[in-house]
Amino acid sequence: MLVALSIAIAMSAAYTALDIAARVTVAKGRAQAIWLCCGAVAMGVGIWAMHFIGMLAFRLPFTVEYDFKTVAVSVLPPIVASGLALFLVSRETLGWPRLTVGSLCMGSGIVSMHYTGMAAMRMPVTMQYDRLTVIGSVVIAIAVSFVGLFLVYRLRADETYQFRKRLLASAAIGAAIPTTHYTGMAAARFIPDGIDSNVLLGDLRAPVNGGPLAVWVIFSTVVIFTIAWTSTFLDRLKDSELKFKTLAKKEELLNKQLRKSEAQQRQKTEELQTALNTLKSVQTQLIHSEKMSGLGQLVAGVAHEINNPVNFIHGNIKYAKEYTQDLLRLIALYRQYYPEPTEEIVDYLEDIEFDFLQSDLIQVLSSMSMGTERIREIVLSLRNFSRMDEGALKSVDLHEGLDNTLMILRHRLNSTSESPAVNVIRSYDVLPEIDCYPGQVNQVFMNILANALDALESAGKEGVITIRTSLFGDDWVEVAIADNGPGIPEDVRTRIFDPFFTTKPVGKGTGMGLSISYKIIVERHSGKLDCMSSADQGTEFVIRMPIHQAASEG
Numbered sequence: 131m132l133v134a135l136s137i138a139i140a141m142s143a144a145y146t147a148l149d150i151a152a153r154v155t156v157a158k159g160r161a162q163a164i165w166l167c168c169g170a171v172a173m174g175v176g177i178w179a180m181h182f183i184g185m186l187a188f189r190l191p192f193t194v195e196y197d198f199k200t201v202a203v204s205v206l207p208p209i210v211a212s213g214l215a216l217f218l219v220s221r222e223t224l225g226w227p228r229l230t231v232g233s234l235c236m237g238s239g240i241v242s243m244h245y246t247g248m249a250a251m252r253m254p255v256t257m258q259y260d261r262l263t264v265i266g267s268v269v270i271a272i273a274v275s276f277v278g279l280f281l282v283y284r285l286r287a288d289e290t291y292q293f294r295k296r297l298l299a300s301a302a303i304g305a306a307i308p309t310t311h312y313t314g315m316a317a318a319r320f321i322p323d324g325i326d327s328n329v330l331l332g333d334l335r336a337p338v339n340g341g342p343l344a345v346w347v348i349f350s351t352v353v354i355f356t357i358a359w360t361s362t363f364l365d366r367l368k369d370s371e372l373k374f375k376t377l378a379k380k381e382e383l384l385n386k387q388l389r390k391s392e393a394q395q396r397q398k399t400e401e402l403q404t405a406l407n408t409l410k411s412v413q414t415q416l417i418h419s420e421k422m423s424g425l426g427q428l429v430a431g432v433a434h435e436i437n438n439p440v441n442f443i444h445g446n447i448k449y450a451k452e453y454t455q456d457l458l459r460l461i462a463l464y465r466q467y468y469p470e471p472t473e474e475i476v477d478y479l480e481d482i483e484f485d486f487l488q489s490d491l492i493q494v495l496s497s498m499s500m501g502t503e504r505i506r507e508i509v510l511s512l513r514n515f516s517r518m519d520e521g522a523l524k525s526v527d528l529h530e531g532l533d534n535t536l537m538i539l540r541h542r543l544n545s546t547s548e549s550p551a552v553n554v555i556r557s558y559d560v561l562p563e564i565d566c567y568p569g570q571v572n573q574v575f576m577n578i579l580a581n582a583l584d585a586l587e588s589a590g591k592e593g594v595i596t597i598r599t600s601l602f603g604d605d606w607v608e609v610a611i612a613d614n615g616p617g618i619p620e621d622v623r624t625r626i627f628d629p630f631f632t633t634k635p636v637g638k639g640t641g642m643g644l645s646i647s648y649k650i651i652v653e654r655h656s657g658k659l660d661c662m663s664s665a666d667q668g669t670e671f672v673i674r675m676p677i678h679q680a681a682s683e684g
């Protein structure tokens with residue numbers, strides 16, 4: 131029983147050494163020295179306790195007592211040897227020379243403790259040793275120390291998966307260390323000293339003071355192991371807590387970096403989206419400006435080419451009418467003084483229906499005169515609307531721009547098979563001429579009026595467009611264009627000035643008309659463009675512009 135207990139103590143001491151070696155390896159400075167001392171005491175006391183528990187199991191046929199002072203002194207060699215061994219295996223590298231030196235020191239400490247403990251025995255016989263057996267015990271101690279130190283060095287890493295390996299290693303070391311002890315005890319020879327030799331044949335006896343010694347050894351061992359195991363457990367718990375806190379900090383840092391990265395990515399995405407929208411807007415505006423410029427040039431060119439022949443026709447219709455009237459008077463005089471024309475002339479007059487021709491010809495010429503006058507008005511409206519010769523600020527009459535725009539859209543105001551007529555109500559106040567870019571302002575009028583006509587056509591009812599102008603304060607003018615169409619829902623109304631936003635079918639709108647109009651009024655003319663509308667209540671656009679633009683504008 132005591133032999134098994136001694137082996138168990140040896141295994142416990144080996145495991146404690148393995149466990150503390152891990153703490154010594156990771157610790158630094160003063161903490162490393164404390165752990166080194168703790169490991170040396172735990173390992174040395176474990177070996178010492180294993181020896182004396184084994185000695186208590188030793189039965190002799192004579193009285194044996196132990197000298198407690200010698201017993202106490204015997205614990206010092208294994209403590210010193212264990213401290214030196216732990217110091218060696220805690221280094222970063224452990225070469226064969228260092229391992230050999232450590233094994234010799236550790237083996238010497240174990241042997242010194244054993245034979246010092248044996249010397250603590252007080253008995254009526256002389257104890258001698260068999261040299262070969264003693265040498266064998268020393269060799270075994272050194273070999274066990276060599277293997278033990280090697281295993282401690284290899285298993286010192288404080289990792290969870292090392293637990294099983296440590297248990298196996300501590301079992302092997304714990305089983306090997308008692309071999310030195312029991313080999314050393316086998317080397318002892320007991321010779322009678324002044325007593326009958328038959329004493330050696332008596333009953334086997336336990337040591338006289340074995341009880342107090344056992345209590346002292348077991349109590350010391352339990353206290354030392356408890357302190358060592360508790361310390362390593364608390365230290366490992368503290369390390370785990372520190373690792374957890376470190377991992378938590380790393381996780382928090384990673385989360386912060388992730389959130390920061392996500393925020394930067396969102397910001398970059400938003401910047402890219404903004405840049406893309408700006409690029410699209412600028413591209414569309416450039417295309418639109420180029421298109422309007424080309425259209426303006428085309429309109430101006432067509433108007434110029436049409437204007438010359440129309441003026442020629444219009445100017446000559448007056449003379450054609452006078453000449454026709456002279457010819458008709460001449461024919462009337464012939465009929466008056468020659469009332470009996472030849473039969474051929476009478477037949478021809480009947481064929482051409484001369485009486486009808488005579489009355490209708492003047493009306494035809496009058497209609498031609500009205501038609502050419504109408505063409506001249508349209509050409510003038512086109513030229514005024516395009517304003518190709520006015521790229522700078524000009525003082526213009528807004529009413530003229532509104533009327534020219536309505537003139538161009540006149541064909542859409544008339545009733546057709548698909549939509550009824552649209553009635554336009556003008557309510558013009560007396561306005562001064564304002565400083566603006568006429569072509570751009572006319573473009574705004576065209577976009578708003580065209581959208582109003584689109585809304586009225588989609589409604590399919592007789593529409594009314596009201597155009598109202600007035601002074602706004604002392605230095606501003608206001609133009610309000612309202613329709614009685616289906617109106618604009620609130621969620622759509624808040625976005626109508628956004629680039630590329632449109633509610634029209636594909637091919638009928640680009641979503642840039644009102645966006646460009648907003649830029650023309652607000653950015654180009656420092657004005658305001660507002661929209662008031664609700665579903666089924668119609669829509670009203672209100673344009674407000676200063677009468678005089680700042681000198682830096684344009």
